[in-house]
Amino acid sequence: MLYTTFELRINFKNFSLATAMAIKKLLSFLFLQLTLCLLLLDLTNAESLKLGFYKKTCPNMEGIVFKTAHRYISRAPSLAAALLRLHFHDCFVRGCDGSVLLDSTKNNKAEKDGIPNSSLRGYDVIDAVKSAIENKCPGVVSCADILAMVARDAVSMIHGPYWDVPTGRRDGRVSLASETIPNLPPSFANITLLKQMFAAKGLNVKDLVVLSGGHTIGVSHCSSFTRRLYNFTGNGDADPSLDPKYAAHLRVKCKPEDANTIVEMDPGSFKTFDEDYYTLVSKRRGLFQSDAVLLNDEYTRNYVKHQAATHGSSFTNDFAKSMVKMGKIGVLTGRAGEIRKQCAFVN
Incomplete structure (x- = not known):
């Protein structure tokens, strides 16, 4: 959905105090109603997703997705984290509409070229799956659905949970690099900002701490956390919330200006997808500041400690549920958007 912003200017000096107050209350009420209507419209779109959406139009679709993705993941298991991250970054900007897959054009810088997305990879896997499906069912399956299913399959292939993916998403036609920074939670976010950014997408505090567990797989460039090691407050100090021994270990690997390691x-x-992430965070060894701050909120702290103490007793089930929920953010369905012939280009 493309929301249109508007600006209303009223000079309240032209009204009595009582009238001005009444107008302000009316405007606040109307704004609230508009927000609720937009939210309900998003929820309606999400509910139109369903299991077996392609049962008649492309009955072997999920098998094709799994088989093609497996060729890549079996050779390079580290791709699983990249594909999971690709799905997350897609959903948090404009919803799960495949907009992160679009290439930039002469007149437009797309999401994939936004600063937070500069290290995204796995596009070749999505393209390969799309090509395989197009050979069997041309013009039927969206890139957004493919991305959601590939992320699920990739996680399951490295011993993570498997979840049923409701389908029926359609592909967006708009992709703007300028929308990445305002929508994607940064690695240096505090707990308040994280909760706000997840809530803006319809995700609660449990979803936040559960989906953070996705950091149990993957790697990071030193540049995403070296500030915690060398200049946390601007005075050449380390982040006191980071275990000193782990910080010393990281300083051996990452020098202050290292952007490549x-x-x-x-x-x-x-x-391997497991519960070790929560053990690390509980020991103050989360790599990002956004990992460490999970200990700064009562709910997220209790969840971290529970999973660490019980060897992830409920983590995989929780992760599957939160991924289904995340996969419904701002989806396009029905006649909205399109079914792209190639994921990197609008039709």
Whole structure:
């Protein structure tokens, strides 16, 4: 959905105090009603997704997705984290509409070229799956649905949970790099900002701490966290919330200006989906500041400690549920958007 912003200017000096107050209350009420209507419209779109959407139009679709993705993941398991991240970054900007897959054009800088997306990868996997499906069912399956299913399959292939993906998403035609920074939670976010950014997408605090567990796989460039090691407050100090021994270990790997070296998010098992992330965070060894701040909120702290103490007793089930919920953010359905012939280009 493309929301249109508008500006209303009223000079309240022209009205009595009582009239001005009444107008302000009316405007606040109307704004609230508009917000609720837009939210309900988003929820209606999400509910139109369903299991087996392509049962008649492309009955072997999920098998094709799995088989094609498996060719890549079996050779390079680290791609699973990249594909999960690709799905997350798609959904948090304009909803799960495949807009992160679009290439920039001469007149438009697309999401994939936004600063937060500069290290995204896995596009070739999505293109390969799309090509395989187009050979069997041309013009039927959206890139947005393919991305959601590939992320699920990739996680399951590295011992993570499997969840049923409701389908019926359509592809967006708009992709703007300028929308990435305002919508994607940064690695240096505090807990208040994280809660606000997730709430803006219809995700609650539990979804926040559960989806953060996706950091159990994958790697990060040093530049995403070196500020925590060398100049946390601007005075050449380290982040006091980071375990000193772990900070010393990271300083050996990452020098202050190092932007190229990569570090495992979950040392020792970064290619396996497990609950170790919560053990690390509970020991103050979360790599990002946005990991560490999960200990600054009562609910997220209790969840972290519970999963660490019980070896992730409910984590995989929780993750599956939150991924289904995330996959419904701002979806386009029905006649909205389009079914792209190639994921990198609008038709």
